[in-house]
Amino acid sequence: MGESRTELVAWVNDLLQINYTKIEQCGTGGAYCQIMDSIYGNVPMARVKMNAKHEYEFIANFKVLQNIFRSHKIDKPIPVEKLVKCKMQDNLEFMQWIKRFWDANYGGQGYDAVARRRGAPTDTPATIAPLAPSTRSGSAGLGAGGARTGGKTPISGHRAGSTQPNELVQNLQAQLREMSGHLEGLEKERDFYFAKLRDIEILVQQQMEVLEAEGKDDVTLRDIQKILYSTEEGFEVPEPAADEEETF
Structure with a gap:
């Protein structure tokens, strides 16, 4: 045991x-x-x-x-x-x-x-939720909010007319569910390709460290690093890459 x-x-x-x-x-x-x-x-x-x-x-x-x-x-x-x-x-x-x-x-x-760890923060949250489930919970919250809003339709004396807001809410909720499912797929795809780029980055860094220790250099590896760390105007570098770039 x-x-x-x-x-x-x-x-x-x-x-x-x-x-x-x-x-x-x-x-x-x-x-x-x-x-x-x-x-x-x-x-x-x-x-x-x-x-x-x-x-x-x-x-x-x-x-x-x-x-x-x-x-x-x-x-x-x-x-x-x-x-x-x-x-x-x-x-x-x-x-x-x-x-x-x-x-x-x-x-x-x-x-x-x-x-x-050079005093790096360790404040990992006590309750951890992966990206995809948090997206679903967010969409559920929006759906609940929409239902409450629809329930506050002023009384006009024509009770049959209240079904129209309910149908609108249901349609909006359906659209939100569809969008949430699409966003979840995009997030999984993003994480998949990020992990691949991360593997390449680590391999390049390891090889560069070996070459530097031997007093050598590799132009191709440096070009790969430039591509990995290059940004376009208005694009923010992901935090993990920024941390490593500052460290090294």
Whole structure:
């Protein structure tokens, strides 16, 4: 039997000097990355967003974790698609495995978690909702508001006429549901391509670091970086890329 979720949350908070209240918060990926850093000391914490609030940020953190596992030849599969949904059972089971791995591999050396993440904020929300479900809840709220507005139609003495506003509300609600479904699909597509670009960015950065350490340069890699970080007028750089650009 592994530790309970209460014991694991207390252990994570003590090791990483954070203030999690639920094991579900580990689904952002940041805590898993830093636990591995406490063992090996070579995790690129500047690329880990400890206060991630959106699913695309969670995925980026898990990409870092996958690279850690790959570089240290850890053959444990990481169920990213389940963990980023921030469900209790999935994160409990994975954190129990992480704790056993830590117990077997941590050398007892001191670990300054705050210094390793350079004081980066860790205020992950206690209740985490992926992008798509929040869209549905937003549309439901709008639909409820529309129904209340329709119910306040002034009484004119012609009760049969009140069906027209109700039909209008129903049509608007149907349109909102359709638009919400379309938006959800666009958000999933955006996250899919963002994850691919993120993989390319990490690979380029890793190769650039290797070349810089050897005193070499690669014009092609620098051109790729320019394309990744280039913007158009009126376009705001996504926050993860901005953080990394400032760090490096």
